[in-house]
Amino acid sequence: MPVLGRNVPHDSARGHVTGESLYVDDIAPVAGELLVDFLWSPFAHARIRSLDLTKARAADGVAGLFTFRDLHHNLFGPILKDEILLAEDVCTFRGQPIVVIAAENARAIREAKNAIAIDLEELAPILTIDAAIAASSFFPDPRMIRRGDPAAAIARAEHVLEGVFENQGQDHFYLESQAAIAYPGELGALTVHSSTQNPTEVQEVIAHLLGLTMSQVVVLTKRMGGAFGGKECQATHPAVMASLVAQKTGRAARIVYSKDDDMHATGKRHPFQNRYRIGFTRSGEITGAIFELYSDGGAYADLSPAVMARAMTHSDNAYFLSDVEIRGTVCRTNMPPNTAFRGFGGPQGACTIENVMQEIASVLKRDALEVRRANCYQIATRNVTPYGQLLERNTLPRLFTELPARCDYAKRMDGVREFNATSKTHIRGLALTAVKFGISFNTKFLNQANALVNIYLDGSVQVSTGATEMGQGVNTKIRQLVADELGILIDRVHVMITSTEKNNNTSATAASSAADLNGGAAVDACARLRERMTPVARNILSVAAGAPPAAETPQKSEIVFADGFVFDQANPAKKLKFEEVVSAAYKLRVSLGERGFYATPRIDWNWTTGGHPFLYFTMGTACSEVRIDRFTGEMKVLRSDLLMDIGRSINPGVDRGQITGAFIQGMGWLTTEDLRYTESGELLAHSPTTYKIPNINDVPEIFNVDWIEHDNPVNVYGSKAVGEPPLLMAISVWCAVKHALSFVSNGDIPKLRVPATTEEILMRITQYARGEAQLTS
């Protein structure tokens, strides 16, 4: 029986529940292994006046201290190559590594840190988007997407809306902090276990900074204890530091960040400040839109230009904009380099226009759902994105029709109005938002993958791909794909540790596309293996049974691999065990290993002419209802209903978990996760005591998750990527808060920042209450 489409448990689930699964820091230390840590800049911007390591080097148990002088190169970066690993004369963010410390134990590390004599001169930092704009501190190059004449359209619009949407960052808060172990090998080679989404990038940067060839470095990733984008680029730093120690000392070297250091030193989801000017009709249809996006990229570019590209290509979200201009500028500040985080700019772009929908509804005193429907992308018309991609197989209109019916939207909206008219103590809000998330890396060349499939003599199979497992179940999906492609039981298929030795030049496990790309490559390998095994099987079957009389053949002859057997569908009674065919093929000297390759077809795009950056879109609608305490600002999500188009699900259990997990994670960003800093840029919320990700009690009281039946013929098995898109559905919660505030805002458009914390909500309510008092007095 095929396993695709079935609810197969995660391939590591058993190890996870028994504690048997190994993560980097669970690997037993080898003899002589060193602990690695680093001294980081305590200031957001500072000049290093002097650095004296003499005393620290002499401390008991210290094996070595290293600075930028010990590196072959010090400059790297995924896009701009502008990042300095170890500060030279100037520190450009708080948390930037200056000195790498290697010691026998944690106590010696502490003593060495205390014994480092460093003299820093604090320089004026740039800590906010406003400050960066004032100082014209930007990364190259500002970008623009434009269609039609939005300025003219706005000038003649019946209504014009202007505003600013602002969001804070978000810490990834993967449970397993950044970690790596480097083992020195022969002739300068290194083997590195890294908790990374991007083993190839780790390999490349280690080789570059340490003066090795990539072929001298093997990077392995068994699994990560969560990543969410935070280990796409920023896993590189610890891996290089451990590798530097291994190279210099000839000893194994382990680095594991403490949760606090991790939160202080690593980049986060980008804060954005998005200005908008919207022209619209009295029925709420947008006729012209101008968006000006600014993000806080932090001290180095990291992935910020790509994040901005996705924010810009998701500023339309589910809505057709005939005349539109979207400009994007990445600010350079003295914050840790902000980086990939599930959604990758998409949430910031989409939340801006969902905010606009809510505000248009406020202006027109209409239901925001009507406004959204009036602007939703259609099937035959109003179906081209601002960057010129035709929306194919668009299910948004259907999702916008089905979800309100399923969740009883109209009746509940009446209920909310009635409640707010009578309750003295609470207000409620209800909002239904959408997501249209483009799948494929915006950078075309990243859309490739390779896979190695080895069949062993007993018929069992190993698969290796560049996909890394961080809990999202990519290995389980690949396992299912391979099992069905070879027609064998899933227990016979093992997905191996991700290794740059097995799969070269891989792309990051990112952009939700790991199963699409690596699954596609694995399917390609399996198809070729089947192709080579087919004549072998045909030969055995014909020798054994003789060809059946053609006239009585119900089916045309074709060799089929299914349920652990190989047979001719013209004569299904005669079956060979898969391993029999394997054995025969081996003896006939037929190769039983194959490397598959996949390159996403059809995609092409550039900033000037636009095009088709995405293979397809994952879509959904979400409706959330919230209740707010008028006196304290405390907010509770009473109910959320999510309806998605995720194509044909390869694994409903895995996909459902991605949806619930992304939604709650998005809700955290939009509500409780509050990155507070001091005026000098020191992060105050740097551990779970002060940084509040959603807790089990924050799950909506009623939480309905479903998807529609829909095929996606352009992707493997007809499936769709599901990792990031549902995070954007949490915007429904934030919009519901905004909706609730519209009942106390005295007719004004209620303003709200991200995150809508208890404090943010209460201060908004208070502001409106004071306004009312002024009016009546």
Next chain:
Amino acid sequence: MRDHIFFYLNGASQKVTGPAIFETLSRYVREQKRETGTKIVCEEGDCGACTVLIGKQEGNTIRYLPVNSCIQYIFQADLTHVVTVEGLSKDGLTPVQDAMVRCHGAQCGYCTPGFIMAMHAVFEEKKTCSAAEAQRGLTGNLCRCTGYEPIIKAAMEVRDEPRIDALYPTAPILRDLSSAESAVRIGNFFKPATLAEAISFKAENPKCTIVQGATDVGVWRNKRAFESPSYLSLSAIDGLGEIALRDGALEAGGRVTLAQFEEAAATHVPEMAAILDRFGSPQIRNAGTLAGNIANASPIADTLPFLYVMNAELELTGRAGVRSVPIGSFYRGYKTLDLAQDEIITKIRIPTPRLGEILKLYKVSKRSHLDISSFTAAFLIRMAGGRIDAVRIAFGGVGPVVLRLPKTEAFLQGKSLDLAIFEGAGAIAREEIKPISDVRGSAEFRLQLGENILRKLYYALAA
């Protein structure tokens, strides 16, 4: 006097002595035993990834409760049976583990062992589990992947979970543990068997730290490299671990845990039980003590406003004998106590609301559960003839210590239940408090809460 710590770990006896007794349980199992299922994430008891079960004798049984092993030290494990994820099953999966596999309760897996242990703790106490019970039992465990929904579902599917004592028969373990001498002295750690010894030790070691649950001390050690010249444990002293209602007051011994307090409050002061439900997590409440919450003297301690309005009294025992201090005069300033060097909090006496008295408690935090308060408030009100006959008000998070609000109280005295009155009281309350801005909220936010909470109180009373 015993010179080592003696405990069981997954059915095998352990003896630890010397400086190693100050190792955390999590590091002990990971580094000494090479059992790495127990994960270390936050090292401050706020994520639950390190959750283990700690089994303590209760009569002829061992009761297994979840605790955070990253802020539990080996010396605290003395005479207990610690069970980690590796110790749950000799072969195959337990029903809890099986349900978590089937329901996709694990994604990245890093939080999973902690969830498994916390969920097992739930089934130590009950046979089946509702969604609400799962949320309550798993409050102390953070998951960043699943959105919790699959985990709640898994908990609800568990049937016929064998209890820990089915795997590890209680009698032989208890026999072995109870054969050990109760008093322990290892270096600068002392666990005396009598109160008198504890008091002399504290007198002789004035800078010593009493460590019971270590929910604060553990964080200081892990995060601030805290070292005390000596550590005193009250675990072996009889009579300090009980809580009971006597003459209308709850009397809690000096090492009564917050979990015990919560259990008693559920019967006698349900309003307080609701606050305790949001105090930390089961793991924290099983370790931390009421006396510890009082002695740590945080202005945002969740128990304090309640204790203030109930006029709780602390029984302090020292060499000179026993004296009683009202909670309201125990704090002399930020983290400064009316506690002599030789004194120990041996009892907390908390009058419960009398007939006709209304108790209202509020806690505002960024996140509803497993969060430290931004603001707390307690009100005790007696109504007579439609008027406020007497009122006591205490706020937390609005100054260096928990504050009573005498002006607001005086204003409300004799007033009727009227919204305008309470709004007026709110304005006075706002003037009486001096909050600061910090990571948990701005001063302005807290001022507004101080004002608004009176209106919230009005609607609660009017309802």
